[in-house]
Structure formats: C-alpha cells, structure tokens
Amino acid sequence: MSAAGLAMRSRFLARASEAAGQIAGRQPLTLSSSPLITAMPRVSPFSTSAPSYCANHKPSAPTTQTNSTDSDSTDKYAAGLRKNKDWAAQTAREHPDLFPTLANGQQPQILWLGCSDSRCAETSMLGLLPGDVFVHRNIANILHPGDLSSGAVIEYAVKHLRVKHVVVCGHTSCGGVAAAMGSKQLGILDPWLLPLRQVRERNLATLQKLSPDKAAEKLVELNVRESLNVVTQKSVVLEAIQERGLEVHGLIYDVGSGVLRELDTSDSDEAIKARLVAFKTEA
Amino acid sequence: MSQQIPQSIEAIFENNKKWVSTKKVEDPAFFEKLAAGQTPDYLYIGCSDSRVPANEIMGLEAGEVFVHRNIANLVPNIDLNVMSVVNYAVRHLNVKHIIVCGHYNCGGVKAALTPTDLGLLNPWLRNIRDVYRLHEKELDKIEDEAKRYNRLVELNVIESCRNVIKTAAVQQSYRDNKYPIVHGWVFDLRDGLLRDLHIDFENMLEDVMKIYHLSPGSGHSETSGGA
Numbered sequence: 001m002s003a004a005g006l007a008m009r010s011r012f013l014a015r016a017s018e019a020a021g022q023i024a025g026r027q028p029l030t031l032s033s034s035p036l037i038t039a040m041p042r043v044s045p046f047s048t049s050a051p052s053y054c055a056n057h058k059p060s061a062p063t064t065q066t067n068s069t070d071s072d073s074t075d076k077y078a079a080g081l082r083k084n085k086d087w088a089a090q091t092a093r094e095h096p097d098l099f100p101t102l103a104n105g106q107q108p109q110i111l112w113l114g115c116s117d118s119r120c121a122e123t124s125m126l127g128l129l130p131g132d133v134f135v136h137r138n139i140a141n142i143l144h145p146g147d148l149s150s151g152a153v154i155e156y157a158v159k160h161l162r163v164k165h166v167v168v169c170g171h172t173s174c175g176g177v178a179a180a181m182g183s184k185q186l187g188i189l190d191p192w193l194l195p196l197r198q199v200r201e202r203n204l205a206t207l208q209k210l211s212p213d214k215a216a217e218k219l220v221e222l223n224v225r226e227s228l229n230v231v232t233q234k235s236v237v238l239e240a241i242q243e244r245g246l247e248v249h250g251l252i253y254d255v256g257s258g259v260l261r262e263l264d265t266s267d268s269d270e271a272i273k274a275r276l277v278a279f280k281t282e283a
Numbered sequence: 284m285s286q287q288i289p290q291s292i293e294a295i296f297e298n299n300k301k302w303v304s305t306k307k308v309e310d311p312a313f314f315e316k317l318a319a320g321q322t323p324d325y326l327y328i329g330c331s332d333s334r335v336p337a338n339e340i341m342g343l344e345a346g347e348v349f350v351h352r353n354i355a356n357l358v359p360n361i362d363l364n365v366m367s368v369v370n371y372a373v374r375h376l377n378v379k380h381i382i383v384c385g386h387y388n389c390g391g392v393k394a395a396l397t398p399t400d401l402g403l404l405n406p407w408l409r410n411i412r413d414v415y416r417l418h419e420k421e422l423d424k425i426e427d428e429a430k431r432y433n434r435l436v437e438l439n440v441i442e443s444c445r446n447v448i449k450t451a452a453v454q455q456s457y458r459d460n461k462y463p464i465v466h467g468w469v470f471d472l473r474d475g476l477l478r479d480l481h482i483d484f485e486n487m488l489e490d491v492m493k494i495y496h497l498s499p500g501s502g503h504s505e506t507s508g509g510a
Contacts, residue, residue: 080325080341080342080343081477081479082342083341083342083343084340084341084342084475084476084477085476086342087339087340087341087342087475088340088474088475088476091339091475092474092475099472099473099474099475100473102334102472102473103388103472103473105388106332106333106334106390108333110295110333116349116350116351116368116371116372117321117349118321118323118345118346118347118348118349118350119317119321119345119346120345121336121337121338121344121345121348121350122336123336123338123339124302124336124338124339124344124345125299125302125345126295126298126299126302127298127299127301127302128298130333130334130335130336130339130340130475131333131334132333133333133336134331134332134333135331135333135336135350135352136331136352136353137350137351137352138351138364138365138367138368139364139367139368139371144363144364147363147364148362148403148406148407149353149354149357149362149364149365149407150353150364151403151407152353152354152403152404152407152408153331153353153354155402155403155404156331156354156390156391156404157331160390165292173318173320175371175375185508186508187370187508187509187510188363188366188367188370188508188509188510189367189370189371189508190508191363192363192364192367247292249292255314255317255318256314256315256317256318257303257314258299258302258303258306258313258314258317258345259299259300259303260295260296260299262292262296
C-alpha cells in the first residue's frame with residue numbers, strides 16, 4: 001500500500017474508533033454498523049430486494065415452473081453437445097492443422113485472469129483460437145495472495161508455460177463489485193469478496209463522491225489494479241518481468257459494447273524498485 | 284499453432300474490434316442484451332489449459348455459460364475460490380446444469396503421476412493423487428500407461444462432480460427446483476469432441492447425501508449462504 005493509502009487508512013481507523021467510542025456501553029458493534037458506513041450511499045445499480053449484486057436476479061422459480069424449465073434445459077444441454085460436434089467439424093475445416101498440433105502440447109502466450117461472468121468469454125472476445133489463452137476465471141477476478149487455485153495457475157503459466165503476457169480483466173456491471181458496494185450478508189461469498197471491500201475501504205472518500213453507477217465503475221477499475229498488485233507481488237512474476245520481459249496488463253471489458261480497454265498501469269521506477277526489494281526471492 | 288497469435292497486446296485490441304463487428308452483424312442488439320444482465324443456463328468448471336476454451340468447445344455465445352477454470356478442473360472441498368463460484372452460480376444465477384469438464388493430455392494429471400517436486404503446485408496437484416488413491420485398484424489393473432492416465436483424467440472429473448454435489452447449494456436447489464443437474468465430460472484434443480461420461484447424477488446425489496447431507500431435516504441447521 002502507498003504511504004498515502006496508509007495515512008488514509010489510519011485516519012479512517014481513528015475516526016472509526018472515535019465513532020465506536022461514542023457508542024460505548026452498547027453492544028459491541030461491527031464497523032458496518034458505524035455511522036460512517038451507514039452514511040455511505042447504499043443504492044447500487046443492481047440493488048433489488050434480492051441479492052444486491054445480481055443484476056437480473058430471478059426469485060426462486062415457483063414449483064409450477066419446474067417441469068417446463070426442466071424439459072427446456074434438458075434440450076439446451078443436448079444442444080450444447082450437438083453444437084460441439086458442429087464446432088469441431090468447422091474448426092477442423094478452417095484450421096486443418098489445429099487439433100493434431102494441440103494434441104502435442106500447448107504454448108499459450110497469454111495468461112488470462114478474468115471474471116466467471118458468462119458475458120466475459122475471453123477466447124471469443126479476443127478473437128483467438130484454442131491453444132492461445134491459458135485461463136483462470138473466478139468471481140469478480142479477485143486474487144487473494146494466499147489462494148492456492150490462482151497461485152497454482154500463475155505459477156504454472158509463468159514458470160512452466162512461460163507466457164509472454166499476464167492479463168487481469170475486469171468488466172462493467174460486475175455482480176461481485178456491486179455486492180461489495182452493498183451490505184447484504186452473502187454467506188461463503190463474503191470472505192471471497194473481502195479484498196474488494198478492502199479496496200472499497202481504502203478508497204471510500206473517492207467512491208462516496210461519485211454516483212452509484214460511477215462508483216461501481218471506479219471499483220471495477222480499482223479491483224483490477226489490486227489484482228495486478230497481487231500478481232506482481234509474486235516472485236515468479238517479478239523474475240519473469242526482469243529476465244524475459246514478461247508484460248502485465250490491466251483491462252476493462254465493457255459488456256454493453258464488447259470492447260476492451262487497457263488501463264495505464266505503469267509504475268514509477270521507485271515503486272518498481274521497492275517491489276523488487278520487498279517481494280523478489282531467490283532459490 | 285494459431286495463425287492469429289498476437290505479436291503484441293495491440294493485436295489483441297484489433298482482434299477484439301473484429302469480433303465486436305462480427306457479433307453486431309449477426310445480431311445488432313447482441314451487446315445491448317448482454318448489458319441488461321446475464322442468465323446463463325450452465326456453470327462450466329474446466330481446466331485452465333489454453334486448448335480447452337469453454338465457449339468454443341460448447342459452441343455457446345458470450346452470456347450463455349458461467350465459467351470457472353483452474354489447474355486440472357479440481358473442486359477441492361476447502362477451496363474458497365471454486366466454492367464461491369458454485370454458490371453464486373446455483374443460488375444467485377439459478378443455473379440448470381453444472382458441467383465438470385476434463386481433457387485427455389492434461390498436464391496437471393500427468394504431473395500428478397510423475398514423482399517430481401513442483402513446489403507451490405504440490406498441494407494443488409495432491410488432490411489428483413488422492414483421486415488415484417481412491418481408485419487405486421482399478422487404475423493399477425490398467426497396464427497400458429496411456430490408458431491408465433486417460434482413466435485417471437475421467438476419474439478426476441467424476442470426483443470433482445462428487446465434490447460439487449457435496450455442497451449445500453446444489454443439494455438444496457435440487458431438492459427445491461430439480462436443478463442443477465451435474466454432468467461429467469472429457470474433451471479430446473485430438474478431434475475437438477466432447478465425451479459425456481454419463482455420470483448417474485441421481486444415484487451419486489443419493490450416495491453423497493448419506494454422509495454429506497446438508498438439507499434441513501437432517502438435524503443440522505441450514506446455512507443459507509453455504510456452499
């Protein structure tokens with residue numbers, strides 16, 4: 001975290017503990033019930049009575065619909081397998097060497113760290129083919145420093161496959177981001193979304209100045225930057241940047257237009273130096 | 284390999300623009316519809332391997348399949364990452380099908396059959412060794428190494444399916460809605476075709492619920508947000 005970030009954080013904590021002091025004597029309160037937090041606009045673009053982050057949340061289907069839904073979806077499933085046959089035939093026609101080559105191994109140039117959102121189909125939106133993009137997608141493209149799943153993906157892609165580009169891609173209308181802008185309890189999703197709330201906390205003043213739409217958009221961007229931060233805290237990544245020019249990119253995908261936009265993520269020499277000192281380890 | 288391999292990140296943006304134009308020609312309102320929200324019928328849990336892109340192998344468009352991909356399509360019980368995905372897809376998107384898709388020639392599965400220390404990857408890949416241990420008798424009987432490896436790919440998919448079914452989200456949704464149904468597939472890189480392993484979902488669910496029952500009435504309190 002930057003020095004400014006640290007200062008802001010300690011100021012916030014001081015104010016938070018002040019607020020907590022004023023209400024001392026009552027039941028211990030969590031931060032979320034402090035006056036500071038409730039002053040935050042709670043309306044999110046996705047807020048409904050249902051889980052606030054789900055833009056098109058459908059209430060539990062009434063039982064009367066179950067049968068028709070079930071038979072429809074069975075058809076869709078069969079259709080999926082049918083479509084695969086069409087795709088395999090078409091791809092083999094258009095790229096006769098592709099499948100025989102793929103069977104021998106992969107040499108992707110890109111590692112894609114993106115959101116699970118169905119609208120963010122990476123290989124399609126990049127106009128690329130099987131074999132081009134190594135992919136990890138999770139809820140809200142969050143990278144926890146200690147997460148073994150994304151950690152294993154990054155290690156394998158950078159060290160063993162020697163990809164040339166690492167891309168973190170966030171997107172507009174992200175359900176996870178909307179959830180982190182709200183205050184609804186979501187069970188197991190809460191610990192997963194925690195890094196997003198940490199980013200929100202560190203940027204609370206900035207976010208509060210914006211309209212709910214703009215604030216969500218801003219948090220999408222801040223979240224991408226935070227995930228990039230975690231990527232470049234990994235020694236294996238720093239080593240590849242130094243030794244073979246691995247490039248790290250932050251992108252935002254606009255689900256409403258299909259267009260990708262690259263963020264300026266360049267760091268000062270000083271920041272890069274500090275990063276290397278703090279995170280680069282050697283065998 | 285691909286003739287469209289980008290030489291630089293700039294080429295990616297060119298490709299992206301071309302894709303956008305193609306989609307708009309096919310359906311001028313394509314992106315407007317997506318902007319309104321997502322209603323995917325499928326959750327796809329697959330391998331990070333670049334040769335197995337979810338939408339392409341299923342012939343589906345953007346917006347049709349919610350995707351989680353990790354090394355060797357594992358669903359470890361305590362992995363918050365995949366558990367969050369399953370929870371969100373089942374409880375909030377109401378997906379109708381969950382597909383666990385493995386693939387032959389999987390580097391992760393191969394690594395797990397090799398006596399190598401892969402550092403950070405060890406604990407992740409150890410899950411695959413556990414799958415081997417669970418099916419040791421069957422696998423040891425297969426003499427041909429390639430066939431044994433392929434069978435481990437399939438068994439790894441089946442165990443991932445089982446782990447998906449262990450979740451409260453899946454058990455409760457299936458009890459209430461009769462979905463999602465869990466499927467196990469294997470993708471064959473040599474011909475681009477998907478093979479359905481035809482796991483018996485109903486039986487597997489019943490079997491799993493003997494021990495992993497997480498619906499109310501089992502004597503345990505229901506955790507509404509559980510995975």
